[in-house]
Amino acid sequence: MALTRRQREVYDYICEFVEENGYSPSLEEIGAHFDLASVATVHKHIQHLVAKGFLRKAWNRSRSLEPVTEEVSELPTIPLLGTVAAGSPIEAIEERGESIRVPAQLMGRPQETYALKVRGDSMIEDQICDGDLVIVESRSEARNGETVVALVGGHDATLKRFYRAGSQVKLVPANSTMQPIEVAASDVQIQGVVRGLIRSY
Amino acid sequence: MALTRRQREVYDYICEFVEENGYSPSLEEIGAHFDLASVATVHKHIQHLVAKGFLRKAWNRSRSLEPVTEEVSELPTIPLLGTVAAGSPIEAIEERGESIRVPAQLMGRPQETYALKVRGDSMIEDQICDGDLVIVESRSEARNGETVVALVGGHDATLKRFYRAGSQVKLVPANSTMQPIEVAASDVQIQGVVRGLIRSY
DNA sequence: TTGACTTTCGCTTTGATTTCGCGAAGCTAG
DNA sequence: CTAGCTTCGCGAAATCAAAGCGAAAGTCAA
Numbered sequence: 043m044a045l046t047r048r049q050r051e052v053y054d055y056i057c058e059f060v061e062e063n064g065y066s067p068s069l070e071e072i073g074a075h076f077d078l079a080s081v082a083t084v085h086k087h088i089q090h091l092v093a094k095g096f097l098r099k100a101w102n103r104s105r106s107l108e109p110v111t112e113e114v115s116e117l118p119t120i121p122l123l124g125t126v127a128a129g130s131p132i133e134a135i136e137e138r139g140e141s142i143r144v145p146a147q148l149m150g151r152p153q154e155t156y157a158l159k160v161r162g163d164s165m166i167e168d169q170i171c172d173g174d175l176v177i178v179e180s181r182s183e184a185r186n187g188e189t190v191v192a193l194v195g196g197h198d199a200t201l202k203r204f205y206r207a208g209s210q211v212k213l214v215p216a217n218s219t220m221q222p223i224e225v226a227a228s229d230v231q232i233q234g235v236v237r238g239l240i241r242s243y
Numbered sequence: 244m245a246l247t248r249r250q251r252e253v254y255d256y257i258c259e260f261v262e263e264n265g266y267s268p269s270l271e272e273i274g275a276h277f278d279l280a281s282v283a284t285v286h287k288h289i290q291h292l293v294a295k296g297f298l299r300k301a302w303n304r305s306r307s308l309e310p311v312t313e314e315v316s317e318l319p320t321i322p323l324l325g326t327v328a329a330g331s332p333i334e335a336i337e338e339r340g341e342s343i344r345v346p347a348q349l350m351g352r353p354q355e356t357y358a359l360k361v362r363g364d365s366m367i368e369d370q371i372c373d374g375d376l377v378i379v380e381s382r383s384e385a386r387n388g389e390t391v392v393a394l395v396g397g398h399d400a401t402l403k404r405f406y407r408a409g410s411q412v413k414l415v416p417a418n419s420t421m422q423p424i425e426v427a428a429s430d431v432q433i434q435g436v437v438r439g440l441i442r443s444y
Numbered sequence: 445t446t447g448a449c450t451t452t453c454g455c456t457t458t459g460a461t462t463t464c465g466c467g468a469a470g471c472t473a474g
Numbered sequence: 475c476t477a478g479c480t481t482c483g484c485g486a487a488a489t490c491a492a493a494g495c496g497a498a499a500g501t502c503a504a
Contacts, residue, residue: 046482049481063248063251064251065248065250070459078483078484079484080484081460081462082462082464082484082486083483085461086483102462102491103461103490103491103492104247104459105246105248108244166370169367169371169372189444239441239442240349240439240442241441242349242438243438243439247460247492247493250492270449271449279493280494280495281494281495281496284493286450286451287492288492302451303449304501304502305450306449307450
């Protein structure tokens with residue numbers, strides 16, 4: 043989406059104006075700067091800029107122009123859904139409404155990622171410990187060996203390693219003092235796969 | 244959400260007032276400053292500012308205006324300085340010029356925080372493994388038990404647990420197959436203390 | 445209770461944005 | 475070259491939001 047020369051000039055002027063004044067110029071002011079006799083002209087330029095993604099604006103709102111800054115490294119915000127038991131499955135995921143920001147490198151598809159606070163030490167041998175935040179990508183399938191959030195029996199969420207053999211699924215804790223859970227694949231619902239981890243000391 | 248000129252003026256005045264007096268102006272005072280005859284006008288401006296996220300206020304409380312500091316979207320960027328050996332000290336910290344953004348909850352003082360990529364498995368029992376990114380707060384002193392980045396003999400950076408007994412310092416790897424380093428306090432320079440950890444699968 | 449504030453209501457004015465239809469240039473493909 | 479496209483420009487009318495007034499009612503803290 044390339045701009046024409048005129049559009050570029052208008053865009054630059056708007057940016058400059060906003061930078062300087064803290065509010066956006068009116069169509070008339072823009073027109074005056076370019077010696078244009080009709081605001082309709084300015085309006086059309088702005089529509090093009092919006093269409094091409096260089097500007098955002100609210101409809102029919104005074105001075106609502108906003109240059110779109112290509113925030114290269116804007117941190118995605120994802121919801122913190124609740125707590126997941128790393129040990130025996132004790133509680134399901136529950137909505138808590140919080141949200142956190144995570145580094146982009148931990149994220150796959152932005153819309154389908156969420157965070158859970160880990161409870162218990164059952165994944166300790168995978169270096170996931172109590173209190174850690176795991177970044178989970180929402181998926182309904184997993185590959186062998188991946189660490190997953192799984193719903194067993196429809197109501198208990200748990201964090202385990204996933205292995206499938208035929209129609210049987212093994213959910214293995216990374217803790218040698220604990221036993222794997224082995225159930226029919228139909229009784230397990232994969233909620234997501236762990237993509238990242240954040241720990242705060 | 245862009246402001247109109249008037250809204251920006253009002254907002255600026257409120258900020259200035261708060262800055263100067265330590266409390267927020269009343270509607271009447273704001274009105275007086277702009278020669279407005281009705282507080283209703285001021286009230287409307289403030290409602291817009293609140294709606295656009297520039298101001299917060301308590302309902303029906305005198306002088307409860309609070310300019311919203313843009314801290315929410317202002318994400319701390321910290322430099323990724325290089326690699327630190329979690330095992331035997333093999334290489335010093337070296338500048339690589341990269342930088343990453345981290346969640347605010349991992350940060351202490353923004354200016355004095357940096358990240359290092361961990362190499363080796365010597366901190367494995369503290370659930371820090373090869374490839375992890377540790378968030379380090381720059382400090383020259385540490386308390387017993389903290390995980391630190393230390394310079395031993397002036398040139399080798401290493402990640403260890405810190406224990407001090409008198410003038411002796413013990414740097415303990417969290418890996419039972421490895422030996423602690425024990426040296427005079429004068430030979431150890433603490434570079435920083437680990438505050439957080441980020442792992443990407 | 446009182447007085448210092450904030451909310452809310454209806455109404456007017458002012459200022460900006462939208463939308464119309466029209467025309468002149470300029471680019472581009474057939 | 476030229477038909478068909480897009481950009482760029484004009485001006486006027488319509489529409490809507492912002493910005494203002496004054497008065498009355500409601501709240502809170504002291």
